[in-house]
Amino acid sequence: MPQEIEPKWQEIWVERGVMKADDSSPKPKYYDLVMYPYPSGDLTVGHARNYVMGDVLGRMKRMQGFEVLHPFGWDAFGLPAENAAMKRGIHPRDWTVENIAKGKRELKMMGILYDWDREVTSCEPDYYRWTQWLFLLMLERGLAYRAMAPVNWCPVDKTVLANEQVINGRCWRHLDVEVEKRDLEQWFLKITDYADRLLDDIALLDKWPTKVRVMQTNWIGRSMGAEVDFSIDGLGGEKVRIYTTRPDTLFGATFMVLAPEHPLVGRVTTDKQRARVHAYIEKARKETEIERMSTEREKTGVPTGGFAINPVNGEKIPIWIADYVLLTYGTGAIMAVPAHDERDFEFAMRFHLPVREVIAPPGGPQGELRSAYVGPGVMVNSAEFDGLDAAVAFERITDSLEARGIGTRAVKYRLRDWLISRQRYWGAPIPVVYCPTHGIVPVPAERLPVLLPAEYRPLSEQPDWYRTKCPIGGEEARRETDTMDTFIDSSWYFLRYASPHDETQAFDPELTNHWMAVDQYTGGVEHAILHLLYSRFFTKVLHDAGLVSVSEPFMRLFNQGMVKRFGQVMSKSAGNGVSIDELAGAQGADAGRIYEMFIGPPEEDVEWNDAGLNGVVKFLQRVWRLVLEPEQIAAEVGPTGSRVDASVLRRKVAQTIGRVTEHYDELRFNTAVAFLMELANTMQDYLHGGGARDDEWESAVRTLVKLLNPLAPHVCEEMWERLGEKGLLADASWPTYDPAAAAEPKVVLVVQVGGRLRDRLDVDAGLSEAQAVQAALGSEKVRAALDGRGPSKVIYVPDRLINLLP
């Protein structure tokens, strides 16, 4: 099998524009998208596995008659470029451009067909101009705002991070570094405005992995409850508003807890308690997020000395402060119901606070509680609500609060607004100007892009760049010197592929609406929340703006597993990477492609094993010889080999078409490869049985080449040409089959007696139950097992199994 065929066909595919997606094709469209990578210069066989999957699917869809859009691009802004640049003393752009060139060469080497004319690179002005435009659109729609807030500061990367980029209180890129809280004025996108739709529409994503849907649901974290006002004793009309998901337990509130940072803490604290409260607040402030968030540690808190009045029963309850109540969730204040909340129970035990049962479990009131009871039950100790089911009381009590004007139904989310400011150079500048008289003024769309200055230095240290004129008044003004989170860049790139060269708009709505939604999106599960949630948010905003017709961008999502080596995820820094160069260089791109797909189930993590490549190489060589040198294989027949006749071959071909097509479609590539190997084995047995190289054989050969083509396109094109076929195999039609031709005329009927396997019979397919019983009783083994006891009951699964019960 000649080696030089790979560059040959790669050139021909480019010349004939095989990968070009035609916007005006009458064929049905298929948008086959892979997550565009960060150009780290470190593309490994792990990345390639993802892209080969997309390519196999795309190549099959093309042969099936779809107009396939299979584009590629680069998520090219971001910190690693800056870090590498600092280390080497070069500009982040140079490093990025170099890596993109390298990555592109490697992908071409693997024979992956992308429409490179549609390549997008997020760090290029012709792209980030529109990223900036989208920011202005958000601003215009009231979805971008600037606010002073406690933000997550990563001391290593010297920038703020979004909530989604904080992992267990640490920086997502430096898992050993804790984030610090800083009060800064920053830009936010109001993703919380879309919380309900982002949550509700998860129901539409039935072709997404359950895992990702669950993760997004939990991340948004919607809860339904009520906000209730408690008056503060002795402070006139002053009130504290609490949030609860259990208004049905209102009568069980025995104390109240405020977050230490709650604005009313100073007012409710008595002089006697002031020193203690102050000390506690100081201590809480000094603790890191990680210490404070730990559920392991014992609860702490101090009484303020103040009291609140429970509005449902007029009872005076003490107000405490404790750091298990977070200022950032709900109202930063809770009513504590120790009988029916585990945290409150723990706190009450620790500080000897009263516990009052208000929901009785099915067995009746427990009296003394040993732990919080959070299950369903009947109301007790709750005045006029006693005897009601708790779920009913939830509604009644809330109605009553609303009627009295002291409470209201409320919905809360775990999701916070998206902090997008980054104090970094290598990103899209936020296109606003701070004017002395007009305040925050957006840069007019026609003056975009706001270009990054050429010099690599923090923008806030480049006065020549940030000094500007106010777009309204023309007076001296200052540009925003923060850049945008790179996740903004990747939240809309899939829309740009439809019209990547449009110089008048971010995307041409007509073309984007033609190609959207993405039919298949393939990438790593590490994006389950960040990228996928943000992209859904952007799509919905653009949908509302009338620019995108779909409200969900990705129809079908697939998360491929990671490729590991020596038990660790491959990477250059870990020193265990296998590069695409090495893979394609070893035994050729096709062998590498098949091996990537055969190594294990696509959604599972797999351990790379160089030795496994040999089996695939042998398979490819065998196919080559079957297709082009069948005489040689026929001559190799051994004395005892298995042999099959034409009818077996014909059926095997038909069955393989069905199974391979189905498994490619479902991205079950490992089993698809196995089926192709089986077909090759059967074809070999056919030759060994003296099978004629007639039309039957020629058809089998062509079917094998077509079915294998998405996996091994170079070798298959070469074989196709050598078979004398005209035209590119890439453009040939996908094989179809007659299900009748795939049906087996004889089947192995498994005979069980009392559920135990006793015999296997070769019988005609389609036997009736009576015929099957007769056949089974014809077996001596079966009769012996029955031992004279006639079958009292028969379970018959046609063409598979018969179970006779003695």
Next chain:
RNA sequence: GUCGGCGUGGCGGAAUGGCAGACGCGCCAGCCUUAGGAGCUGGUGCCCGAAAGGGCGUGGAGGUUCAAAUCCUCUCGCCGACACCA
């Protein structure tokens, strides 16, 4: 702690209620040999047995079913996500 996933030969894995181990790697034996890390043929879960045959077997224990790797309950181990969200 909560939620989710996974656990099958020497190895990667297949089978989603109906023959456990497809396909491949590795290994064993044989053939061919221009002698090679090529090709071909057969074998290869474990135990008993000369064989015929029989028994056991999908992390563990129990259950449902004529029938369970598959469904249910409990449990152990590994991995992932979230983690005081009221």
